[in-house]
Amino acid sequence: MPFVDNFVALMNERGIAVDSSVVPDPEIIEGALNNVQLWWDELNAAVRDGFDEGGEEFAVCFILGEPEINVAPELRGHSSSLRPGRRSAPVTVAANYARGPCGEPKYLTWEVKMAIEEFAECYAEHVGTTVDAVINDLRQLGADNIRAFVSWFRGLSEADRALVGIVASTATGVLLKILTKGVGEFIGVCLVGLLGGASWALLVRSCIDCEERL
Numbered sequence: 442m443p444f445v446d447n448f449v450a451l452m453n454e455r456g457i458a459v460d461s462s463v464v465p466d467p468e469i470i471e472g473a474l475n476n477v478q479l480w481w482d483e484l485n486a487a488v489r490d491g492f493d494e495g496g497e498e499f500a501v502c503f504i505l506g507e508p509e510i511n512v513a514p515e516l517r518g519h520s521s522s523l524r525p526g527r528r529s530a531p532v533t534v535a536a537n538y539a540r541g542p543c544g545e546p547k548y549l550t551w552e553v554k555m556a557i558e559e560f561a562e563c564y565a566e567h568v569g570t571t572v573d574a575v576i577n578d579l580r581q582l583g584a585d586n587i588r589a590f591v592s593w594f595r596g597l598s599e600a601d602r603a604l605v606g607i608v609a610s611t612a613t614g615v616l617l618k619i620l621t622k623g624v625g626e627f628i629g630v631c632l633v634g635l636l637g638g639a640s641w642a643l644l645v646r647s648c649i650d651c652e653e654r655l
Contacts, residue, residue: 557576557580
């Protein structure tokens with residue numbers, strides 16, 4: 442089959458190993474890729490650019506076939522062999538690094554400190570942890586940055602939120618790139634650090650529900 446051979450050769454040129462026996466029919470591939478392009482074009486710029494950039498380092502393209510995204514279900518099982526591109530950085534390294542900058546700040550006004558502590562009490566109750574476990578990260582993140590994140594997240598579409606959600610549970614390094622594009626590296630690093638104590642969905646919901654305490 443010329444199409445299968447050509448398709449496999451094209452993928453191999455791009456460093457993607459494809460088994461010719463599982464290549465879908467041309468019509469299926471064309472329809473799936475058209476759906477992916479339409480979905481891609483409608484994503485928030487920060488989410489799109491961060492995911493695109495992160496895809497060079499982490500094998501995340503299989504996410505497009507996952508049920509939570511459901512943009513190309515025809516390709517489910519056919520994209521799991523995608524490999525990182527030019528660079529390589531383990532997700533665990535990114536996650537460990539992300540905890541570094543979120544330490545105890547040197548200066549905090551009394552008013553801001555009280556607001557953050559009230560927020561921390563609410564946040565800790567939502568995620569099922571103690572205030573002591575999150576207070577330092579939240580103090581460093583700061584009230585204005587929490588508000589900025591909540592505002593940015595509220596502006597995302599359902600497609601954006603679905604992609605960010607599954608990336609958060611599979612590739613922390615890519616999540617950090619998306620957050621860096623959307624709200625800045627510092628906020629992104631602190632949020633990724635908070636993921637050690639809560640799922641992404643719980644983190645987001647807690648920030649939204651507790652924002653009024655700030």
